[in-house]
Amino acid sequence: MKQYQRSSILVIGGAEDKVHGKEILQSFWHCAGGTSAIIGIIPSASREPTIIGERYFNIFRDMGAKDIRVLDVRDRIHGEDKGYQEYVEECTGIFMTGGDQLRLCGLLADTPLMERIRQRVKLGEVTLAGTSAGAAVMGHHMIAGGSSGESPNRALVDMAMGLGIIPEVIVDQHFHNRNRMARLLSAISSHPERLGIGIDEDTCAVFHHHNEFIEVLGRGTVTIVDAQAMSYTNQGDVSAEAPLALHNLRLHILGHGDRYNIKNHQPIAAVVE
Structure with missing residues (x-):
């Protein structure tokens, strides 16, 4: 990523390189201000938040961030913590770790802490x-959970409200890495107005310019499932376990440096230098 922007949102497929080049984590650190970065780490998705929080704390400390704090929200009441809210006002970067997405939403959704983070992200004030x-x-x-390795069907995916x-x-x-194409297709069948984005491990979809563009970082691919022009699905007419028919989808596989224009639904190839 050639230009680092405070307004970027980095959506990472998991298992990002934490040892060698750390390209994705370095990009987050640069977006957040590099040596001027003030970073809040939210390990709430993990059942071992102390261990996972410390791991990322050490990574960003070694990169030279100005200040780092683990926002260890383990109960919804912690989402009202005045100290955490004051720190978020100073943050230039917020990093949410892996674990269980239902746990993360259950602890953070609609809390004063998360609402302020969302506002600052929307205003482009924080990475x-x-x-x-x-x-x-x-x-x-x-997508809260589900299975893989089957034909798309409604029972294959568990949906919930995100942040x-x-x-x-x-x-x-x-x-x-976990063969989740059918799971994403199953999710999109019920929500064709949404853009499906499947992100490989050690791969990141960076959202730029108020979410107008996606840019791909890392060693895997980002899969785009665009159902905007879907002409037919049987998802409302068959049982939850029955295979789904989905006609006229558009599929894009994006590699490192490729971009995707969300507004006009067009992929853009990486510039070869």
């Missing part, structure tokens, strides 16, 4: 990143 479960919660509709940071998308993570 937000989420990995794995932290990526899944980005949309208004969220609505990027309401127009439905995100699935660990995508090709």
Whole structure:
């Protein structure tokens, strides 16, 4: 990513490189201000928040961030913590870790802390990143769980309400690594107005310019399922376990440096230098 923007949202497919080049984590750090970065880490999706919070704390400390704090929300009452809210006002970057997306939403949705984070993200005042479960919660509709390795069917995916940071998308993570294409298609069959985004491990979809563009970072791919022109689905007429028919979908597989214009639904190839 050539230009680092405070208004970027980094949606990471999970298992991002934390040891070698750390391209994705370095990009978040740069977007958040580099050595001037003030970073809040939210490990609430994890059942081991102390361990996972410390891991990312050490990574961003070693990169040279100015200040870092783990916002250890383990109960909804912590989402009203005045100290956490004051720190969020100073933050230039917020990082949501992996774990269980239902746990993350259950602890943070509609809390004063999350509402202020959402406002600051919308105003372009803070960089937000989420990995794995932290990526899944980005949309208004969220894939909460499900299976893989079958034909698309409604029983294959469990849906819930996400945090609505990027309401127009439905995100699935660990995508090709866990064979989740059918799961994303099953989700999109019920919500064809949303853009399906499947993100591989150690791969990131960076949302730029008030979510007008996606840019791909990392060593995997980002899969775009666009059902805007879908002409037919049987999803309302068959049982939950029956295979789904989905006609006239558009599918894009984006690699490192590729972009996608969300407004006009067009992929843009990476510039070869």
